[in-house]
Amino acid sequence: MPRRRRLRKVVAPPKFKGYMPYGNFGKTNEFIELLYEEYEAIKLADYDLLKHNEASELMGVSRPTFARIYESARRKIAKAMVEVKEIRTVYGNAWLDKDWFICNECSSQFSIPDANMKKECPICKSKLIRLINNIKV
Ligand SMILES: [Zn+2]
Numbered sequence: 001m002p003r004r005r006r007l008r009k010v011v012a013p014p015k016f017k018g019y020m021p022y023g024n025f026g027k028t029n030e031f032i033e034l035l036y037e038e039y040e041a042i043k044l045a046d047y048d049l050l051k052h053n054e055a056s057e058l059m060g061v062s063r064p065t066f067a068r069i070y071e072s073a074r075r076k077i078a079k080a081m082v083e084v085k086e087i088r089t090v091y092g093n094a095w096l097d098k099d100w101f102i103c104n105e106c107s108s109q110f111s112i113p114d115a116n117m118k119k120e121c122p123i124c125k126s127k128l129i130r131l132i133n134n135i136k137v
Helices: 036-047 052-059 063-082
Strands: 031-035 086-090 100-103 109-111 129-131
Touching: 031 036, 031 063, 036 052, 036 063, 036 086, 052 063, 063 086
Parallel strands: 031 086
Antiparallel strands: 100 109, 100 129
């Protein structure tokens, strides 16, 4: 399955569309875009506690590339906290090895095994689902 090399593998999309600060005075409409691969880098390094070389292998990138993605993610999150900005997750240069869907009714995210292709939300049974994987390679 050859893919463009600059794409980074993400196992699962983030389970949220973003984060919103609360309790802030002087609301702004500004937001920071956190790429899927940046979310994945934070998850692998700071949640799964993988070493950078292990994490870079999982994402299919070199170790320096991983370090760059990870650093960018941390800076964005720090900036969002200090400057009180909303974080929104966006696709970026990621690819997902399964088809992931989002439900337009309840916003659940899920992947559907090929054998069980019902084309409906497993949570609310809505048929109003759409593919998250918007990059076709
Ligand atoms: Zn649903």
